Amino acid sequence: MRFLLRPGWIALTLAVAAFAFACYYLLAPWQFHRGDERDSVNAALARGVATAPVPRSDLVAPGTAPPAEAAWRQVVVTGTYRPEGEVLVRLRSVDGHPAMEVMTPLTTTAGETVLVDRGYVRTDSAGTLPPIPPPPGGTVTVTGYQRLDEGAPSRPMVVDDGRRQVYAANAAAVSEAGGVPASPGYLQLLPDQPGVITAVPLPPPDPNPSYSYAWQWLIFGLMAVGAWIYFARLEYRRARGLDPRPRRDDQDPRDAADGTPWDARPTSTEQKLADRYGRR
Structure with missing residues (x-):
């Protein structure tokens, strides 16, 4: 060895x-x-779609981050939108097209401020934003999917087209950019809810x-x-010189019975040429 x-x-x-x-x-x-x-x-998505909406306070304690088991659950909150703290989330993709999601704080009747994803808008080829409708005034009751915060963005806020924009759906980043403190996590509005623009579609199940x-x-x-x-x-x-002799099935049919290769046998030049080209 x-x-x-x-x-x-x-x-x-x-x-x-x-x-x-x-x-x-x-x-x-x-x-x-x-x-x-x-x-x-995948399990959270299936559970969220199949489970009836419940008050958000039943799943998430005020001011705390939503637990993992609350992800994608349908929750209901009642309160007033705070458009002065609205921020856009850049670099999103919906159905393969670039988009931005609109995050607007909402202060509940219990005094807690939560972040609401009102849906998305698509930019044109030049990256120009379309008009974004403001949220309704007064007290509203909305239903949405409870989402967990994405990781903190690595790039700072930017201002483009007069809109404050961040690079992640992260409540801390949005709160800092918009100037309205909000609890961790956010709500992703379902279609036909007060203030929704175009609801962000649910992701398809991951084939995993x-x-x-x-x-x-x-x-x-x-x-x-x-x-x-x-x-x-x-x-x-x-x-060690222990290489086995080739199996009979691996031998050339012209080899000798003792395993001697055919081209190792002493033979005339004429016979070698005949053997090489298949002539006898």
């Missing part, structure tokens, strides 16, 4: 070990985790191929180790 100490074999062994480690302890677990997350989102990818990484890791063992065995047998 001294051949394993050669530089080439050491490098190959380290590469195979690193690849197998990555497959079994990094890539496959990450895909299994992603699969669990996607299953949770992550589990298949995880098993593929496990198989790739096993194949890498198996290939290393196979080639190490070949090298070992070659070094």
Whole structure:
């Protein structure tokens, strides 16, 4: 087994070990985790559509972030829109087209301010915004999907077309940009609700191929180790002179019965040429 100490074999062994480690302890677990997350989102979507709306206070304590199990639940709030704190969320895509979502704070009758996603508007080819209708005045009751905050944006607020705009549907970022503090999370309005522009459609269920990818990484890791063992065995047998004779099925039909290759037999130049071109 001294051949394993050669530089080439050491490098190959380290590469195979690193690849197998990555497959079994990094890539496959990450895909299994992603699969669990996607299953949770799919289950939350199905539950949210199938469950009747409830008061938001039944699921979320005032001023706190909504729990994961509240995601996509249909909730009802009553209050007054605060258009002075309205902010747009940039770089959205709806049905494959660029869009912006309109976030407007709403102060409930209990005194809590929550962020409401009133829907989306599409920009033209030049990025110009269409007119955005203001929310209705007075007290309204709205129903929407309870959403969790997206991650905090990495870019600061911008002002374009006279509108304050941020890069994530994140209550803290919107509150800072709009100047109206709001509780974590936000409501995504259903169609035909007071103040809705064009309701953001529900995402389709995720087909979730992550589990298949995880098993593929496990198989790739096993194949890498198996290939290393196979080639190490070949090298070992070659070094010991233990290469097996070829199976009869693998021999040329012109070989001798004892396995001697046909072109190793002493023969005349004429016979070699005849054998090579199939002539007798």
